Amino acid sequence: MKIAFTTKGTEWDSMMDPRFGRTEFILMFDEEKDELVNFDNRSIEGEAHGAGPKTAQQLLEMKPDVLITGNGPGGNASSVLEQSGTKIFVGAGQMTAKKAYDAYKKNELKAF
Amino acid sequence: MKIAIASGKGGTGKTTLSVNLAAFISENDKVVLCDLDVEEPNSGLFIKGELIHEEEKFKMVPKWVPDKCTLCGLCQEVCNFNAVIKLEKQIMVFPDLCHTCYACSELCPEEALPMVPVKMGELKHFQLNNISFIESHLDVGREQAVPLISQTIEYVEANFDKDTIKLYDSPPGTSCPVIEATKEVDFVILITEPTPFGFHDVKLAIETVKKMHKKFGVVINRYGIGNDDVLKYCKDNDIPLLAKIPNDRFIAELYSSGELIYTKVPEVKKQLKNIYDYILKLKENNKV
Numbered sequence: 001m002k003i004a005f006t007t008k009g010t011e012w013d014s015m016m017d018p019r020f021g022r023t024e025f026i027l028m029f030d031e032e033k034d035e036l037v038n039f040d041n042r043s044i045e046g047e048a049h050g051a052g053p054k055t056a057q058q059l060l061e062m063k064p065d066v067l068i069t070g071n072g073p074g075g076n077a078s079s080v081l082e083q084s085g086t087k088i089f090v091g092a093g094q095m096t097a098k099k100a101y102d103a104y105k106k107n108e109l110k111a112f
Numbered sequence: 113m114k115i116a117i118a119s120g121k122g123g124t125g126k127t128t129l130s131v132n133l134a135a136f137i138s139e140n141d142k143v144v145l146c147d148l149d150v151e152e153p154n155s156g157l158f159i160k161g162e163l164i165h166e167e168e169k170f171k172m173v174p175k176w177v178p179d180k181c182t183l184c185g186l187c188q189e190v191c192n193f194n195a196v197i198k199l200e201k202q203i204m205v206f207p208d209l210c211h212t213c214y215a216c217s218e219l220c221p222e223e224a225l226p227m228v229p230v231k232m233g234e235l236k237h238f239q240l241n242n243i244s245f246i247e248s249h250l251d252v253g254r255e256q257a258v259p260l261i262s263q264t265i266e267y268v269e270a271n272f273d274k275d276t277i278k279l280y281d282s283p284p285g286t287s288c289p290v291i292e293a294t295k296e297v298d299f300v301i302l303i304t305e306p307t308p309f310g311f312h313d314v315k316l317a318i319e320t321v322k323k324m325h326k327k328f329g330v331v332i333n334r335y336g337i338g339n340d341d342v343l344k345y346c347k348d349n350d351i352p353l354l355a356k357i358p359n360d361r362f363i364a365e366l367y368s369s370g371e372l373i374y375t376k377v378p379e380v381k382k383q384l385k386n387i388y389d390y391i392l393k394l395k396e397n398n399k400v
Contacts, residue, residue: 050193
């Protein structure tokens with residue numbers, strides 16, 4: 001399983017970014033390879049419009065099975081994400097990525 | 113003669129001034145009142161005329177034709193608004209993000225993104241004695257006011273001659289919709305209230321209209337509350353103070369029952385006359 005997180009940093013200890021479209025980083029954990037990779041999304045700050053679809057497009061290119069985020073994607077981003085089979089879990093906005101992962105493993109996060 | 117009635121802050125009296133000024137002018141002359149606050153038009157609550165024309169308004173957006181597309185991605189590259197997104201096997205278009213620039217459509221080598229109309233709202237034209245009242249209403253769920261504002265102004269320009277006084281009741285704030293509503297006018301009336309909040313926002317509005325090289329003047333509404341900061345600012349910066357509308361509970365009561373104010377409050381009538389005289393003087397100077 002490949003699990004993506006919206007985060008404010010590149011480490012397991014980094015805080016989650018509650019925003020989807022304007023998240024600073026996308027952190028992705030590949031459980032099979034036990035590998036943590038990240039995508040620097042900070043250039044999104046310069047986008048006045050359409051941050052949601054743009055980040056969703058980037059996420060789809062990374063092909064995660066699961067997305068863990070905070071508030072949840074908005075309408076435009078959701079319609080992009082619907083094109084993939086990615087399962088979305090929300091409500092992890094105030095945790096570290098590690099805590100969010102643990103919560104997901106314990107089925108404590110809400111499906112979007 | 114085109115005059116926008118704008119403000120930085122919302123709820124300072126744009127509509128109150130617009131409808132009362134239009135009705136006051138109509139006692140002597142033909143006047144056009146156009147509500148450009150298309151997200152929340154409310155001049156129509158006060159001006160009830162006979163409906164003489166209505167039309168649906170559309171904006172053009174690209175529509176993806178899968179059979180023609182080679183997924184080259186050029187459309188996405190040229191879009192400044194992320195309104196066209198290329199995924200693995202498809203192109204997605206977001207009509208509410210689209211600014212109708214035609215770049216993706218024109219530059220697509222396969223002509224796979226023809227522009228098609230989508231409905232964004234409705235325009236209505238009413239007549240009440242000397243007042244021609246035009247309002248547009250953006251459909252619920254539509255995000256962009258600018259194209260509808262622009263098409264509403266086009267309608268007014270096409271249907272009334274240059275000399276007619278046209279009052280544009282503008283949206284609040286200082287962002288794109290206000291720029292669209294004020295960019296072609298001859299004069300901007302900025303209405304504010306004499307509170308710290310009103311003062312802060314009218315300064316933003318003043319900076320905006322100055323940048324647009326517009327002639328403008330200030331009207332203080334609810335005069336008597338707050339402080340003298342707006343007055344002092346106008347004086348120090350040589351900004352014409354066109355009128356002071358008093359703070360009066362009776363005015364609020366009339367407003368909330370959908371009634372005109374100047375016919376019942378002599379002081380308001382006097383202040384409107386000051387504004388009208390100023391407009392007539394401007395009109396005279398414009399002719400020269």
